[in-house]
Amino acid sequence: MTVQRLLLSLIVSRASSPIPSSAKRGADLATLGVLITLLIILTPRVGTAEWFADAYIGGSSTVASNNRFQVNGTVVRDLERSDISTPGGGRLGYWFETYPWLGLALDLSTWNLNFNDIGPPQLSSLESLTVAAISPLVMVRLPLDKSEQFPKGRIQPYVAGGPTFFYTVLSEFAGHTVQSPAVLDDSSMTLGFDLRGGIAVFLTKNFGIFAEYRYLQVRPTLESNTGSGVVQYQPTFQTNGGVVGITYRFGW
Numbered sequence: 001m002t003v004q005r006l007l008l009s010l011i012v013s014r015a016s017s018p019i020p021s022s023a024k025r026g027a028d029l030a031t032l033g034v035l036i037t038l039l040i041i042l043t044p045r046v047g048t049a050e051w052f053a054d055a056y057i058g059g060s061s062t063v064a065s066n067n068r069f070q071v072n073g074t075v076v077r078d079l080e081r082s083d084i085s086t087p088g089g090g091r092l093g094y095w096f097e098t099y100p101w102l103g104l105a106l107d108l109s110t111w112n113l114n115f116n117d118i119g120p121p122q123l124s125s126l127e128s129l130t131v132a133a134i135s136p137l138v139m140v141r142l143p144l145d146k147s148e149q150f151p152k153g154r155i156q157p158y159v160a161g162g163p164t165f166f167y168t169v170l171s172e173f174a175g176h177t178v179q180s181p182a183v184l185d186d187s188s189m190t191l192g193f194d195l196r197g198g199i200a201v202f203l204t205k206n207f208g209i210f211a212e213y214r215y216l217q218v219r220p221t222l223e224s225n226t227g228s229g230v231v232q233y234q235p236t237f238q239t240n241g242g243v244v245g246i247t248y249r250f251g252w
Helices: 003-015 021-041
Strands: 049-065 068-071 074-078 082-085 088-096 102-116 126-141 155-176 181-202 207-218 222-226 229-233 236-250
Touching (some): 049 102, 049 207, 088 126, 126 181, 181 222, 181 229
Antiparallel strands (some): 049 082, 049 236, 068 074, 068 229, 102 126, 126 155, 155 181, 222 229
C-alpha cells in the first residue's frame, strides 16, 4: 500500500466512524499521532543532504464562509465571518544535494479562532476553536549571493506547497432551541491544502532568519447527535498570513 493510500484510508475511516464525541476526540488525537509518526518514518533517507530546522510565529486573518451552527438543518447561531489569530509552529526538512533547489519538509503549526455571535439570536459568548495543521511540503528555492562561506546562497527566496491535515477542536457549543439546548463538543480531522512563499537570509553559514507568506484552506465538519437532534458546524476557512522565524542548517 502506498503512503498516500494509507494516509487517505486513515482520514476516510475517521470521517465515517459513528462514535461519541469524547471517544471521537481521542481517536482524532491518536490519528494525529499516527500521521506525524508515519510522515517522519517514511521520509526518504538521504546520505548527502542539507537538513534544516525552522521555528516561526506571526499573524493571520481567517475568512469563514457558511459560519453557522445548525440543529436538524435549521440555523440556530450565525457567527462573524473573520478573525485575526497568532499562529506559531516549526518544521523539519532537507534540501537535496543532487538537486539543491528542491527540498522536502514536515511542518506543524497551531492557532486559535474566536468568532462572536451576530445572531439571531444575539449572544455575547465567543465560539473558540483550536486548529493544528500538519503539512508535508515540497519546497523550491533560488540560491542567490553564493560565496565560499555561503555555497548554497546567502539569500534564498523560496516557494512551498502541499496537502495539509487539519485537526480542529471545538471545546463546547450550546445552541438554544425552543425546547432544550443542543450541545456540540467535537473534533475533526480534515484534508486541506497549504501554499507558501518566503525569503531566507543567512547571518552565518548555519544560522539565518526568514519571512514567509501563507495561504491555507480547509472545510472541517463538526457534528453530534443529541436529544435535541443533529447539531452540525461545517464552515470553510481561508487563511492568509505572514510569519517570521529563524532557521538552522546542519549536515553540510
